[in-house]
Amino acid sequence: METISIFDMLKVGVGPSSSHTLGPWRAANRFIDFLKSKKELNNVSSIKIDLYGSLSLTGKGHATDIACLLGLFSFDPTTFPCDQINSTIEEIKSTKKLKLDNTKEVDFQVDKDLVYHRSFLPFHPNALTFTATTLSGKKLEETYYSIGGGFVVQEDRKRSKKKKELFSNFVYPVSCGNDLLKFSEENKLQIHEIILQNELTLRPLEEIHQGIDQIWSVMLASMYEGCHTEGILPGGLNVTRRAFEIHKKLIGQVPYSTPDEWLNSIRQTEVAFRQILKWVSCFALSVNEVNASMGRIVTAPTNGSAGVIPAVLMYYLCIENHAGNEAHIREFLLVASEVGSIFKKGATISAAMGGCQAEIGVSSAMAAAGLTSLLGGTPGQILMAAEIAMEHHLGLTCDPIGGLVQIPCIERNAMGAIKAINAAELALDGDDKKAKVSLDEVVNTMWQTAQDMNGKYKETSEGGLAINVGLSDC
Numbered sequence: 001m002e003t004i005s006i007f008d009m010l011k012v013g014v015g016p017s018s019s020h021t022l023g024p025w026r027a028a029n030r031f032i033d034f035l036k037s038k039k040e041l042n043n044v045s046s047i048k049i050d051l052y053g054s055l056s057l058t059g060k061g062h063a064t065d066i067a068c069l070l071g072l073f074s075f076d077p078t079t080f081p082c083d084q085i086n087s088t089i090e091e092i093k094s095t096k097k098l099k100l101d102n103t104k105e106v107d108f109q110v111d112k113d114l115v116y117h118r119s120f121l122p123f124h125p126n127a128l129t130f131t132a133t134t135l136s137g138k139k140l141e142e143t144y145y146s147i148g149g150g151f152v153v154q155e156d157r158k159r160s161k162k163k164k165e166l167f168s169n170f171v172y173p174v175s176c177g178n179d180l181l182k183f184s185e186e187n188k189l190q191i192h193e194i195i196l197q198n199e200l201t202l203r204p205l206e207e208i209h210q211g212i213d214q215i216w217s218v219m220l221a222s223m224y225e226g227c228h229t230e231g232i233l234p235g236g237l238n239v240t241r242r243a244f245e246i247h248k249k250l251i252g253q254v255p256y257s258t259p260d261e262w263l264n265s266i267r268q269t270e271v272a273f274r275q276i277l278k279w280v281s282c283f284a285l286s287v288n289e290v291n292a293s294m295g296r297i298v299t300a301p302t303n304g305s306a307g308v309i310p311a312v313l314m315y316y317l318c319i320e321n322h323a324g325n326e327a328h329i330r331e332f333l334l335v336a337s338e339v340g341s342i343f344k345k346g347a348t349i350s351a352a353m354g355g356c357q358a359e360i361g362v363s364s365a366m367a368a369a370g371l372t373s374l375l376g377g378t379p380g381q382i383l384m385a386a387e388i389a390m391e392h393h394l395g396l397t398c399d400p401i402g403g404l405v406q407i408p409c410i411e412r413n414a415m416g417a418i419k420a421i422n423a424a425e426l427a428l429d430g431d432d433k434k435a436k437v438s439l440d441e442v443v444n445t446m447w448q449t450a451q452d453m454n455g456k457y458k459e460t461s462e463g464g465l466a467i468n469v470g471l472s473d474c
Helices: 019-039 064-072 082-093 158-167 179-187 189-198 205-226 242-251 257-270 274-290 308-320 326-346 360-375 379-391 409-428 439-452
Strands: 011-014 044-051 097-100 106-108 116-117 126-134 137-150 152-153 296-299
Touching: 011 205, 011 409, 019 064, 019 126, 019 137, 019 152, 019 205, 044 064, 044 097, 044 106, 064 082, 064 097, 064 116, 064 126, 082 308, 082 409, 097 308, 116 158, 158 189, 179 326, 179 379, 179 439, 189 205, 189 326, 189 360, 205 257, 205 274, 205 296, 205 308, 205 326, 242 274, 257 308, 274 296, 274 308, 274 409, 308 326, 308 360, 308 409, 326 439, 360 379, 379 439
Parallel strands: 044 116
Antiparallel strands: 011 296, 044 126, 097 106, 126 137, 137 152
16 A cells, blocks of 8 residues: 555646646656656657547646646646746747757657547556657657546556555554544544654654645635636636636625735624525635636645635634634644545546546545544544545546536536535534444445446546537427
8 A cells, every 4th residue: 555645635736637737747747857867868859749548538628738748848837837838838839849858959849749549548547658769769658647636657656666665654554444443543543643643754743734834825825816816717618717706795895915814804704604605615616717727726636626625624714713723724634635545545536537526526525524623523423524425426427528627627616515514514413333334435335436437427528518518409
């Protein structure tokens, strides 16, 4: 079993998709590292990119092509300025030149050297191959698989072996929900305390706190940006941003000028009962509108589901506990990340493997667990909340219209956030000792459902809403 850190599950990146954008971007970064390791970077005369399966079928809508090119420049998706993406790509297209590692210039024609193959490679639906040809005619080729959440692997899984070694150093090696309950009971620890002890085997406490605080800072910034940006989302569907208008009606004339001041302003606002759902929906929509426009967000656990966890955490800070602080935010994200890792280990967080249940379903379960922890739930109730949230997302298909992470993806984040809050409340009012379904059982069920699901509902845009919208005779 691989070690999975909170910083694996929650990664800062660029939208619109963790598997189709962030993963390929990271794969391209790794290919440059590969060329350097072979001391061949400066000898490259040409390069070719082949996209397979889901990366090909919905790659253009998910900006897979853009991600690959930026990755070959060695740009970092966590820091590269989002407002420079379009101009950089236009320069590549107009000059027909690509700078590997931002230093070695080679000829590159996007319409010829980046090829879309509808066929699938057997290892995983999200596959891409980089081939570099040197001046001497030598070919250097590497195939990568983007398996969801920004995770990238190769068939030999060399990095996986290293991660297994790290996992063996964990104080509490967790592979399933029952492991968490066992460690909690035996050591009289809360779930977030268990996860923190594991993280401390990887890095010092100060670094952990700084990393989590940075994750929250990006989440808050993405909500702020989404709530203050109006207009039409890119991509051709002409989807109007909704968070701006919803937020304007909710916030009123309260003064603020930064994301932190904005958060405090909302906490000071009297929120009517009927407005709570609107606020939660607004928070979720805002993040995924930023994601859809290639903005900076946090994979949670994926880009397509990035709005659920921030929205539920904002619900806690703005509705449940106005005195909520950094310690609460860290606890929430530690618990949420561990639930996400359990789904990744026992099932999948890739829509190309399991449909949208693997994205929105998992994010809803993660958020439900985090919220239940902050509301005083027992370890059993925390896992019960995660189970309830996923149970009611089982079978959810991934059928994005036009291959874009917009319809129905953006709204699904709002629905996932609401379900997470409801799941937490049901768990807190329930007796986990009498629960009929365990978290581990729902993880297994989700994986079985993923395997049974028709491939056209797995991020291919070949079924569901993707082919039926606009065709009704009624």
